Amino acid sequence: MRKVFVFCFLLLTQVIFSATYIPKNTKEEKILESYKGRRLVLGLKSSEFESSIVDGESLNILIEEMLKSYLNLNIEIVKADWNEILTLYDAKKIDIIGMMSQSEERKRNTSFSLPIYDDLIYISSSVEGKVDSNRIESLNGKEIYVTENSIYKGYLEKFLRYNDIDAKIVEVKDSYEMKDEIFLTSKYNLVGWENGLKVGYLPDTSIALRKDLADLTEIINNALLEKYQGEINRFLEKRNHIKYKNKFLNSLSEDEKKYLQILPQVSIALDPNYTLSYYSKNLNRVIGVIPFFVDSLSSRTGIKFKVVNDRNNNWDHVYTDFLSRKIRIVPLAENKDWNDELIFTKPIYTPILYKISSFYTHNTKVGVVKGSVEESFVREFYMDEDIKLYGDYDQLEKALNRHEINTALQFDINKMDTSKFRVDEFIRIPISLALHKEDAILRDIINKGIKNGLSLKKVEEEADIIKKQEAFNEYQKFQVTNKILYILLGVSSLLGMASIYKILSNYKVTRELKKDLTTGLPNRTEFLNFISKKKNLKGYAITMDIDNFKEINDKYGQASGDYLLKSVAGCLRKIFPNQDIFRLSGDEFDLFIQEEFIIERLNLLKDELKALKLAYQLDLSIGYYKKDTLVELEEAFKYAYMAMEEAKKKNGTYYLEATEEILKRKKREYSIKSLLRTKSLAGLYAVYQPKFDIKTKKIIGGESLARWVSDNLGFISPAEFIPIAENINLIHLVDYKIADETIKYVKYLKENNLVDDDFKLSFNLSMKSLEKDDVVQNIKELLEKNDVPGKWLEVEITESIFSTNLKTTLLKIDELKRLGLSLAMDDFTAGHSTVSLLPLLPLEVVKFDKGILDAIGTKDNLVASNIYSALIGLVKDLDVVIVAEGIETEAQLLFLHNSNVRIGQGYIFSKPITKDEFEKKL
Missing domain, CATH: 3.40.190.10 (Periplasmic binding protein-like II)
Structure with missing residues (x-):
């Protein structure tokens, strides 16, 4: 056995340390x-x-x-x-x-x-102030230098477009050579964290x-x-x-460099607070935001720190030692009431002090842990007679449960089971390093270390990752311990085993893994456990989603968004007590209700949310499915989600049951999505609707339209697949395929002398297709591949382009025009756009929406005629051709003839038809 071990060791050593592969x-x-x-x-x-x-x-x-x-x-x-x-x-x-x-x-x-290695890209500059990391809009009108032919450019274009920034991109051989200007670069070339604006993650470098x-x-x-x-x-x-480190040293004055050379070890206390620092048994050291900051600062600046801890986690002891100069630096929130002899560095961290309140008690008492950092802040906001002190966080939680106090103040809400309480952000407190006045030079050196060598956000992120990993490791340990105990105790007592299992399962270390930190509700992990363990429950699976939550969040801020999530969670607990409620992610909540009267409960929930609706325009979309024992719980929630999606589509629909009809429609919709996502467009083809001269009835052009017949799904209506393709951002696949067929067909018609020189076929480009960076290149390649001049074709766009980034869209339209293509505005109503914006587009054709024409010849004839005539008057000075769409009756045809509209399109002449049928009509 020993020989085998030695052999394996030598083999491993050879592999690791070998000079060749x-x-x-x-x-x-x-x-x-x-x-x-x-x-x-x-x-x-x-x-x-x-x-x-x-x-x-x-x-x-x-x-x-x-x-x-x-x-x-x-x-x-x-x-x-x-x-x-x-x-x-x-x-x-x-x-x-x-x-x-x-x-x-x-x-x-x-x-x-x-x-x-992995990478991020940043907009940066070596000149301070050229890039404001807090104001993206400051890039407007600026030049940003990018290395030629790098994929960085595409990511920058998307970043600027999404943030509506009008900046000029300049390509150079090496963007780093332009570091004194504004340039795009890797995180590894970032010139100072304070001068960096993150654009996004890059694909892996290999x-x-x-x-x-x-x-x-x-x-x-x-x-x-x-x-x-x-x-x-x-x-x-x-x-x-x-x-x-070199950047930091270059920022120092000569006096500061000399001071740093003779600086002895500096004592610093770590804040005795679980949020900022805590002892890790796994790593056998104190970790957290403050320790990580100290380590980073020491390695970047060369300052040697001696970390001092108070074993009893008592802030009073730490602060007393600091005032008596036994400790040189402490992390502290700058406050006018602190000793006048103190000075502060720039803020290094801004934790949130949370207010945890009982739902039932209305006394004014507030509790904190004695000797904690929280105690030093509570006296700023509450009267002394209203403050109660407790020995630890367990005692504080019990006091809230017994209603001795109404409120607890804590930095770390994971120390308490907050699912039973209301949690609000009380105040954000910037934490700096406090020093004594005589240490002003040291303070200035530390500030330069922060400015020139540290990403405070990165330090905070790393600390948070380690903290979560610690919690997970503890959880894993208890899982292993639990299994061992299960085996040992199973021999002697099943009852004892179950009891210990329960104790371990409820251990506080697992709370962070089981609950959502914002609302205190069980999280996705708990939801997955629930549906796997309780498959045979009977009741109602409910999925709900806050409508337009992102817009609300953007408009009112993240703090308001968190408040809304907590408020909705509180209402759900109130309306559905003792039921299973989960927050999965974002603004989605899932519930399972094992009782009847669901409609009454949902209506009560709507009433409960009225105040939020008035304040934030908050609405919910809810789907539910009545589950019996034959349906898996996972399936039931999937059906509820389908119903919720349908409810969201229907404005004003608050809740919707997942009926067989809805499920059948949603499953078909998912099948269509699957075909699009796998780019399986077999059976997608073009049909052509003629455009004709209203006076002579001669065909002068045509519009290609998409139709789809699938082997599995049969005929798929455009009303089905086009909205789905737009919703999942794959409409360009449809547009490009129909454009390709149209180009080939117009070539066939022209080369066989079936149409005259002025004849044009048109195809549609949706707004989402126009937003794609490569749309012009793709159309150009289709023309070149088929050897067709652009002048034989017309591109139809809709008024919705006015809701896009108009400047970028206009540039693409100009490029399409340079290919020789004509431009038509489809479904014009003067709705989204205004007539003043129309001259911005190089239009040849305006196609009037059929909705107005439908009323011609009915009881609303006069109103419709006046509106249509007004639209004609609005565009008559634009020197464009008017095309009337959707002509179906003789009355409509007569009206258009009398209104001098020359070109028409509609079922009175021909529906969309195949190529063979189109040629017969020619």
Whole structure:
């Protein structure tokens, strides 16, 4: 046994520390053997990020070393700027690119390795004040520099478009060379956190190989896993550390540098509060926002800190030692009532002090834990006679339960079972580091460390991740302990086992994992446990959603959004006591009710929410399904969700039952969505409705319209699939396919002399298609592929384009016009748009909506005639052709003839027809 262990140890050591790669199997041996003697060209970017050397290493050096020395490949190096590297790669003069961000388009001709690092992109500048991270709109009118042919540009365009920012994007060889201006860059090149505006996450960055080298990818992946992923991550951490430390040192004055050189170890107290810092048994040290901040500050600045803790977690002791100068620095909220001898750094963290209130008690007593940080704040807001002090947080919770107090103040709401109480944000308190007046130079040095080397938000995020991981680890420990106890105690007593299981299951450490922090309701984890354990319940599955919650949140702010969620949760507890209520995510709540009178309860809930409706225009959409024992609980909630979706579509519908008719319709809708998402558009085709001269009845053009016949679903009405495609942002698939058919058909008609020179076919582009960055390129490719001039075609758009980013849309329309295409405004009513905006569009045709024409020849004839005539008058000065849609009666045709409308379209002449039928009418 010992020999086997030694052998395994030596083998593992060889794998880890070997200077060259050891093939894992004969297949890898053959692959590596096949590349011996074959020259492979490796393209490496020459920009600052890839080339900067730290302790003799750079990203480029590590990639080259892995391929050359570790894998023993015959590598020739080409170093150039990104644009040149990409050009050579496309021309197949480069085989491998050291670092490339993945994208769907690139995957078509590239095999990617495992990620070597992740990345975010920022708008930044080395000049302070050029980028305001708190005001996105400050970018309006500015120039932003981007590296040529990088995928960064597309992400920036979307960011600017979504935030309605009018900035000019300027492409240069290397954007980092423009760092004194405003430039787009990786998080690794960010010039100061305070000057950075996050644009978003990038796809993973990997080593890119041409497709014919795909067999090398797995071997490169193994090399990364064995050695080089770790090497690259260590290098990036070291680079960031040195980069920010140098930035910090350069910001210091000569006096500050001398002061720092002779500065002894600085004592700092950690706030004895679970929110800001706490002891981790797993890591055997104090962790949290403040400890993480201290560690980061120390590594960035070189200041050595001695951390001082009070074993009894008593803030009074800490503060007394600080005032007596036994401790040099403490985290503290700056307040005018503090000692005048104190000075403060910039805020390093802004925690929330929560107000936890009983639903039933109306006394004015407020409770806090004695000696806690909360105690130091409560006296600012409450009279001394109304404040009650408790030994710990368990005692505080019991006092709320016994109604001794009405309110408790806490930073960390996870110390208490808040599901029984109302939780409100009381105040946000900026925490700074407090020092004594004589330490002004140290305060200034720390401020420069914060400004030039630390992302406080990142420190806060890291602390939160570790905190949640700690809670999860504790939970896992108790799960393991629970299983062991189950086995041991099962032998002696089933009753004892069940009791201990209950104690462990309810242990407080698991609360954070089981409840939603905003509302205190059971969360998604608990919901999944519920539906898996209680499949055979009878009752009502209910799903509800707050209408337009995002808009409410954006309008009134996140604090109001959280207040609404808590208020809705409180109303649900009140109306449905002792029932199963969950908050899954966002603004969705799920309930299971095991009693009748559901409609009465839902109406009571509506009455209870009247005040919120008046204040915030809050409405709910609710779907419910009556479940029997034959239906799985998971299915029941799925059906309730379908009904909720239908209720949301119908304005003014508060609740809707999941009937068989609704479920059948929703299942069909989901099937259509599935076909669209898998891009299975077999059976989608174009039909053509003629446009005719009203006077001569001659066909002068036509409009292509989408129709769909599916093998599984049969005929799918446009009224079904078009709204669905728009809703899931896949309408462009339909538009492009119909555009392709239209282009091919007009070519056929022209080349066979079936139509004259002025004849045009039109196709539709929806608003969502127009919003796509590549819409013009796609239409251009269709024209070029089919060798058809744009002048034979017309693009129809609707008034809804006026609700888009009009400037961007107009640029795309101009590009379509340059392709020779004519432009028509479809379904014109002067509704969304105004006549003053119409001249902005280079229109040739305006098509009037059929809704007004429908009333011609009816009892509302006079009103409809006047409106239609007014519309004609509105556009007559625009030098456009008017087309009347939806002509169905002789009365409508006569009216249009007398109104000098020349072109018509409608069932009186022809419905949409197939190509063969269209040709017969010609």
